[in-house]
Amino acid sequence: MVFVPPRFAADAILEALASPVDTVVAITEGIPAHDMLRVYTHMKSTGKTLIGPNCPGVITPGVASVGIMPTQVFQPGRVGLVSRSGTLTYQISKELALLGIGQSTVVGIGGDPVIGSSFIDILSRFDADPETDLVVMVGEIGGSEEEKAADFIAANMSTPVVGYIAGFQAPPGKQMGHAGAIITGSSGTAAAKKEALEARGVRVGESPTEVADLVRQALGK
Amino acid sequence: MDLLEYQGKRLLASRGIEIPQGQVAETPEQAREAAAAIGGKVVVKAQVQIGGRGKAGGIKLAENPDEAYEHAKAILGMDIRGHVVKSVWIEAASAIKKEYYASVTFDRAERKPLVMLSAVGGMDIEEVAVSQPGALVRRHIDPLIGFQAHDARWLVYHAGIDAEAMKGTMAILHTLYDAFVSLDAMLVEINPLVLTEDDRVIALDAKVTIDNNALYRRTELADVGDILPDDPQERMAHERGVTYVKLDGDVGILGNGAGLVMSTLDVVALAGGRPANFLDAGGGSKADEVVTALEVLLSDDKVKALLINIFGGITRCDEVAEGLLTALDKLGATLPIVVRLDGTNEDEGRAIIRDRAPSNVVVESTMLSAAAKAVELAKGQA
Numbered sequence: 001m002v003f004v005p006p007r008f009a010a011d012a013i014l015e016a017l018a019s020p021v022d023t024v025v026a027i028t029e030g031i032p033a034h035d036m037l038r039v040y041t042h043m044k045s046t047g048k049t050l051i052g053p054n055c056p057g058v059i060t061p062g063v064a065s066v067g068i069m070p071t072q073v074f075q076p077g078r079v080g081l082v083s084r085s086g087t088l089t090y091q092i093s094k095e096l097a098l099l100g101i102g103q104s105t106v107v108g109i110g111g112d113p114v115i116g117s118s119f120i121d122i123l124s125r126f127d128a129d130p131e132t133d134l135v136v137m138v139g140e141i142g143g144s145e146e147e148k149a150a151d152f153i154a155a156n157m158s159t160p161v162v163g164y165i166a167g168f169q170a171p172p173g174k175q176m177g178h179a180g181a182i183i184t185g186s187s188g189t190a191a192a193k194k195e196a197l198e199a200r201g202v203r204v205g206e207s208p209t210e211v212a213d214l215v216r217q218a219l220g221k
Numbered sequence: 222m223d224l225l226e227y228q229g230k231r232l233l234a235s236r237g238i239e240i241p242q243g244q245v246a247e248t249p250e251q252a253r254e255a256a257a258a259i260g261g262k263v264v265v266k267a268q269v270q271i272g273g274r275g276k277a278g279g280i281k282l283a284e285n286p287d288e289a290y291e292h293a294k295a296i297l298g299m300d301i302r303g304h305v306v307k308s309v310w311i312e313a314a315s316a317i318k319k320e321y322y323a324s325v326t327f328d329r330a331e332r333k334p335l336v337m338l339s340a341v342g343g344m345d346i347e348e349v350a351v352s353q354p355g356a357l358v359r360r361h362i363d364p365l366i367g368f369q370a371h372d373a374r375w376l377v378y379h380a381g382i383d384a385e386a387m388k389g390t391m392a393i394l395h396t397l398y399d400a401f402v403s404l405d406a407m408l409v410e411i412n413p414l415v416l417t418e419d420d421r422v423i424a425l426d427a428k429v430t431i432d433n434n435a436l437y438r439r440t441e442l443a444d445v446g447d448i449l450p451d452d453p454q455e456r457m458a459h460e461r462g463v464t465y466v467k468l469d470g471d472v473g474i475l476g477n478g479a480g481l482v483m484s485t486l487d488v489v490a491l492a493g494g495r496p497a498n499f500l501d502a503g504g505g506s507k508a509d510e511v512v513t514a515l516e517v518l519l520s521d522d523k524v525k526a527l528l529i530n531i532f533g534g535i536t537r538c539d540e541v542a543e544g545l546l547t548a549l550d551k552l553g554a555t556l557p558i559v560v561r562l563d564g565t566n567e568d569e570g571r572a573i574i575r576d577r578a579p580s581n582v583v584v585e586s587t588m589l590s591a592a593a594k595a596v597e598l599a600k601g602q603a
Contacts, residue, residue, distance in 0.1 A: 007437065007438070030434045031434060032405055033327060033405070033407060033434065033435070034364070034402060034432065035435075037327075037332065037334070037364040038364050038365060040332050041332070041333075041363065041364050041365050042365065068534055068535050069534060070533065070534050070565050073563075073564065083480070084480060085478055085479065085480020085481060085484075086478050086480070086534055087476070087477055087478030087481035087532040088478065088480035088481045088484055089480075090532045090534060090563070090564055091481055091484065091532050091563075091588060094532075094563060111479060111480065113327065113329045114329070114332050138480070140479070140480050140483055141483070143330065144329070145330075148330070164484075166480050166481075166483035166484040166487060167486075167487070168486075168487045168490065169468070169483070169487050169489075169490050169496055170483060170486070170499070171466070171468065206487070206491060207484070207487065207488050207491060207588075207589060208484060208588065209587075209588070209589050
């Protein structure tokens with residue numbers, strides 16, 4: 001796990017990739033984008049896995065946690081969760097907990113423009129995971145990863161997916177904190193992402209509460 | 222950080238890209254002097270961090286210094302899509318034979334730098350990209366290898382750059398890519414890149430966006446100076462390092478984590494309310510950061526009620542509660558405040574508010590009920 005200040009983080013990730021470690025989780029927020037371009041390109045050539053940066057980590061409730069997620073929010077279960085946002089992950093897990101639904105594994109992929117693992121990377125792992133019955137995908141405005149994930153889900157996944165997108169109220173052209181959460185042109189808006197997911201049969205909740213309810217319905221509870 | 226045109230141009234010029242001779246002016250008098258010093262026809266250009274200046278009347282040709290004075294007088298103070306013009310750039314008018322487009326940007330989808338070139342520049346390039354997709358050629362660059370001569374050849378050939386401009390354009394592409402890397406830029410764009418009547422290739426505009434996360438190591442940008450937002454709350458937030466965006470509603474929002482804050486805005490809207498802002502107190506918020514954030518929010522008198530929505534991971538709810546009490550003590554705010562605290566030290570946080578907060582602070586147990594309550598209270602205050 002890499003948890004060093006941004007200006008040293010690229011070196012720390014490269015150091016971890018040079019070691020025998022297979023999976024690196026980078027928590028650090030604020031790493032220069034050009035550093036991550038180089039790190040990402042190198043990481044791809046090593047065949048190793050990088051989660052993050054600017055992410056809360058990975059947790060399999062009751063088994064293991066690598067990162068900074070508050071463990072009391074999660075409980076063992078059979079729903080996988082993949083998210084670009086840390087606190088939103090906790091919020092949705094809490095909503096699921098209120099309905100008595102636990103998680104198989106929760107992965108925060110991070111909110112930066114360049115991240116080691118995409119939605120698709122994690123969705124494909126969940127699809128192959130016998131302990132996951134359904135996946136919740138939590139996206140937000142900016143970029144086109146949710147749209148690409150929508151295509152992937154329709155073409156490749158047998159595990160059902162429920163979606164959530166944050167940022168319907170975001171004004172166009174304004175940066176909302178995450179470097180990744182920048183609207184570029186008409187694509188990348190919350191509405192466009194919701195539409196892309198729904199067009200491929202993924203139900204999208206309007207609030208974290210509704211997401212939990214859609215999960216409950218999909219599981220037939 | 223978006224640089225102004227002249228700031229971007231000077232950075233490109235210092236790396237060897239030719240730009241028309243020019244000067245910055247902040248008054249009409251300075252514009253007249255600049256035009257006289259440059260001599261001949263000049264262009265008066267509004268300096269704002271937004272596109273579409275020409276269509277808004279922010280770019281004018283002046284035949285002589287007196288005309289430059291008149292144009293500067295009209296343009297200075299103009300509001301271009303929410304940006305007030307505080308300076309103009311006066312530059313020598315160019316004899317243009319052809320207009321091109323060149324840029325290096327950060328392609329998030331491919332996670333690679335992307336170089337784009339078109340022989341059809343000078344107009345709305347997004348329109349060109351849609352109506353004549355073949356006219357805008359794109360080439361991804363391996364960041365570990367960098368921009369190579371063959372990349373430059375491929376681009377000028379496929380974009381259909383005129384023979385007399387090929388050499389100059391290839392040189393500029395190399396410089397542009399070097400600038401993109403060495404400035405830690407997210408975008409370096411020249412539109413139009415111009416072939417002059419005497420066959421020089423020069424930059425008539427420059428749009429440079431720097432990665433805020435890398436500003437600490439871009440010492441050459443120190444004299445570019447901070448470009449402060451016009452809005453009073455946005456300026457205050459900027460000066461204090463708070464991530465804040467003003468919106469036009471009346472429910473003030475404070476949360477932690479960009480995703481949760483955006484979700485909070487959405488839930489407030491679903492509850493029939495209108496969020497007044499986006500404010501991300503960030504991960505690991507301490508009490509004094511909460512105080513600073515609240516100072517920004519409470520200085521906006523459009524805010525009728527406040528919604529504080531915290532899910533503690535590395536942020537501790539008791540720290541947030543202490544910060545809220547300190548801020549209320551200091552600012553004496555009486556507007557209704559709805560607080561939702563979950564996560565790390567939630568019981569301690571709620572207890573602090575229950576035992577010690579004034580009566581205008583109410584605690585709600587869920588995000589949805591907190592949003593509904595804040596909307597209801599804001600309407601009651603209207």
